[in-house]
């Protein structure tokens with residue numbers, strides 16, 4: 352399998368060859384952790400940056416962090432029917448639609464194309480109610496398909512409302528949730544407006560690798576990310592660049608600066624936590640270029656930085672961080688996929 356490798360960051364050993372890197376990528380069952388950025392945008396529609404969703408593969412664990420618009424299509428591109436049916440766990444940072452609109456796809460497409468185990472969903476307060484309503488909305492669809500012969504196994508949902516602390520610890524995969532600042536505030540006073548619920552970030556540890564997902568947040572000095580993210584391999588942070596001008600559109604776009612982070616704010620977080628690789632994803636507005644983000648971050652953080660794009664892949668293998676493109680695998684027909692034989 353030939354893969355395009357954009358860059359290899361080596362920590363601990365001095366030289367790594369492309370051959371060694373490829374060996375890491377094709378090892379199925381070792382300590383490799385692989386991330387594929389299915390969507391690196393936010394609510395604003397973009398054909399370049401789909402809604403936020405990151406596919407995480409760690410040994411037998413296949414999970415999504417958020418399931419934004421376009422997740423199903425990008426996941427299919429990333430791994431065909433095997434990936435669609437293989438995801439059995441979704442972490443939801445918060446209930447905004449750009450992070451949740453494809454949960455129903457993760458549930459129903461996964462089931463229809465081969466998942467025969469329940470889908471586990473972990474998210475903040477309110478996720479139970481959201482999933483109850485999604486289940487209710489698609490009851491007719493599920494009943495219909497079961498009636499015509501699709502096995503019922505795999506339609507079950509395991510929904511956990513979680514808050515701070517370790518929320519999953521199985522098979523070498525440890526997931527820690529923490530609160531981030533993304534609840535609506537009164538801009539002049541900075542006081543919370545009192546909406547119920549929470550917004551979360553996650554840290555995933557797997558066999559010595561560590562990845563932090565900021566969720567949506569306005570990172571300040573008080574941010575829990577400064578503690579939980581210290582020294583992680585990858586710190587994936589959202590970012591918003593202020594829109595210039597004073598048109599109604601620019602003003603509306605800039606309203607959300609009260610709950611998102613500018614490159615300056617994120618730069619401080621990166622500088623404090625010193626990840627082996629800092630990564631931008633959930634990029635607002637979607638047309639922001641890597642060069643702009645690098646320029647705006649540099650005065651505050653001068654370490655390793657990657658601006659993610661859709662279908663970028665980051666592999667953590669041994670001491671190496673390998674950044675490349677996910678190979679597209681979605682051409683096959685379901686009939687040829689052998690997904691069901693493997694179950």
Ligand SMILES: [Zn+2]
Pocket residue numbers: 393394403447449450567633
């Ligand atoms: Zn968002």
Ligand SMILES: [Zn+2]
Pocket residue numbers: 445447533567
């Ligand atoms: Zn949000």
